[in-house]
Amino acid sequence: MLLRLALPFLVFSSISTSATKKPLKILVYNIKFAHSHSVFLGNIADILSEEGHNVAWDWDYEVDNRLKPFQTSLIPEVYPPFEDGTTKSTVIRIPADKATLDFFNQVMDGDFSFVFRSDDWDRTNALKQMPLLRRIFEQQCKYTLTFEKIIEDLRREKYDVMIVETFDYCGIGLAHLLSPRSLITVSTTNIFDYLAYQIGQPLFPSHVPTSFGSVVLPSLSSRVNNLIALATSLWMFREIEKPTERLFKEKYGEAFPDMTEIIANSSFTLTNSDPFLDFAKPTLRKVVEIGGIGVREAKQIDEEWSSILSLRRRTVVVSFGTVARTFLMPLKMKKALAQAFSRFPDTTFLWKYERPEDKDDFAVEVDNLILSKWLPQNDLLEDDRVQGFLTHAGKGSYFEAASRGKSSLLVPLFGDQVRNAAAAEFVGFGHLFDKADMEDADKIETALTEILEDEGRLARAREVKRVMDSRPFTPRELLVRHVEFAAKFGQQKTLDSQGRDLSYVVYYxxxxxxxxxxxxxxxxxxxxxxxxxxxxxxxxxxxxxxxxxx
Structure with missing residues (x-):
């Protein structure tokens, strides 16, 4: 989840669902610190913009502290490797705090190979990330609050809805300052355990996997492991929340409400999950699952990629995402992967790898392995010549694999990826592979054989695609209709859990x-x-x- 920081930004979209409806004023708070988070929130902003006025304009506080009239313009890339996530909504930029950016760059230049080496169930991954995230969010929020002019201008806009992810809690505090008619909170993965606790959604670690958990078996050890994962998750998010909460209280007085109180009074909570691709769980009507909303319509691949897919009988796409840079993967793992790939001479393996020139170090004689700095992953997965997917089980890749009906080998590295991989195996289109076995070419070969040649798994993957295509309501419909409802009626007490204010003694x-x-x-x-x-x-x-x- 850590990852690259450029500029946090506030995304504003004026929307309407049809020409006959009054456009709504919506503010999406989207701090640019991790690719997957920015893309998910950016997709929300773009979809809402598509429902009404597709207008974009760029504002730079340091150049001009007056709001400009609407105009179309390009967004300057302050941090080129990172996207804004949105291309169709109005963008208001707040520059990165220099100290925060310097610290983030220092973190990114560090050794992240531990995500490959650590045991899947090792909670120290989350513990290592927490202090870094807490410092980044606290420093940037403190700097953001110095832009009092733009905050006041935004407050006068009187937004109908403000949409905020509950990872960087600065947006939650700003939502209270701006006083929109409705606040909608967001979880860019399955609902965070701490967010579920804050809104009163039941948590049952006895059988429901937590944010950083896996399949929960009836055994004592499995339930203890899931309980530890729950405690880790709750502690991590509370530790991230506390410094930001203190900033607002110091600047605006001790009467400023706690973040939990603001979040609990939100109208809806949007999550990047789907009931057809997850474990069954108790939930609330105010929790709206819009998983897969970021999966874009596939485009026709160009001749170059098409020729690569035609080299052999089938192709497997290999990608470990943007955070875990695979050139940092231990050499023994890379050699084991290459050795396993070489045992499938009728299969081309397309590996997203940051330094293709390194191939001679671990796969010099593996002719069916192609390394590329970038892959049109979504477009490739749509092609029938791609018959398998080896992935880290990040949310984006998870939904792309399910939506394209690809049998997948999932090697979770950290965070929610373990839970995603376990869910994929539970649903039936994926096989969870322990990264501790990534140094064993024989085990990798066996796992690849299963996802490529097991007719039952291949059929189930195709069935999952049909299910995704036939859902009663699309993620887009759920998003637009709930946002419209929130703008029109505000918070509905009937959707709030009465149990959120109860003590553990009374609740249970x-x-x-x-x-x-x-x-x-x-x-x-x-x-x-x-x-x-x-x-x-x-x-x-x-x-x-x-x-x-x-």
Whole structure:
């Protein structure tokens, strides 16, 4: 989830769902720190913009502190490797705090190979990320709050809806300052455990995998592991939240509400999940699953890529995402992968690899392996000549694989990827592969054979595609209709869980259970004492009767 920072930005879109409806004023807060997060929120902004006025304009506070009239313009790339995530909505930029950017660049220049080496279930991955994220978000938020003029201008806009991800909590605090009619919170993956806790959605670690968990078995060890994952997740997000919450209280007074209170009063929560691609779980009506909304319509691949796909009978796309740079993968792992690939001479392996010139170091004689700095992944997966997908199980790749019906080998590295891979295996279109086995070419070969030649798994992958194509409501419809509803009616108390304000004792009826247990114990004690007295009296009477006979 860590990842590259350029400029945080606020995305504004004036939208309407048809020419006959009044355009809505919507503000999407999208801090640019990680590719997948920016893309997901950017897709939301673009879809809402497509529903109404497709107008874009660029504003740079350091150049001109007056709001400009609407005009079409390009967004300057302050950090070229990173996209804004949106191309169709109005963009208002807030520059990166220099100290934050310098720190982030320092982090990114560090050694991230630990994501390949660590055990899948090692919670230290999350623990390592938390201090970095906390510092980045706190420093940038402190700088953002110095732009009082733009904050006041945004407040006067009187937005109908503000959409904010609950990862960087600065947007939550700004939502309170700007006072939109409705606040909609966002989780760019499955609903974060801490967010679920804040809005009152039930958490059942006994059988529902947590944000950083996997399949929960009835065994004691599995449930303990999931409980530890839950505690780690809750602690991590609270630690990220606290410094930002303190910034707002210091600047605007102690009366400023807690972040949890603001989040709990949101109208809806949008999550990057889909009920047909996940474990069943208890939920609330205010939680709207729009998973896969970022999967764009595939384009026709060009002749160059088409010729590559025609080299052999089938092709497998290999990608570990943008965060885990594969040139940092341990050499032994890369050699094992290349060796396994070489055992499929009728298959071309297309590997997204940042330094293709390194091939001679680990795959000099593997002719069916092609390394490329970039792949048109979504477009390639749409092609029938691509019959398999080896991926890290990031959310974007997860939904692309499901939507294109590709049998997948999923090697989760960190964060929510373990849960995603477990869900893919549960649904049936993927096979979860432990990265600890990535140094074993034989195991990799066996796993690849399964996803490429198991007819049952291939058929299930195609079935998943049909399910995704036939969902009762598309993610786009769910997004637009709920945003419209929130703009029109605001927060609905009927959708809020009454349990969110209850203590654990009351929520789980521990007091009632305690009373029952105490009452049962008291009853058994009284029964025992009464029985003892009765038996004692009987024995005494028998003694008296014996004495009378004597």
């Amino acid at each position: 009826n521990i007091d009632i259970i305690g009373i029952i247990i105490v009452s049962l114990i008291l009853f058994l004690y009284i029964f025992y004492r009464s029985l003892s007295i009765v038996l004692c009296c009987v024995n005494v009477q028998k003694g008296k009767d014996k004495l009378k006979k004597l």
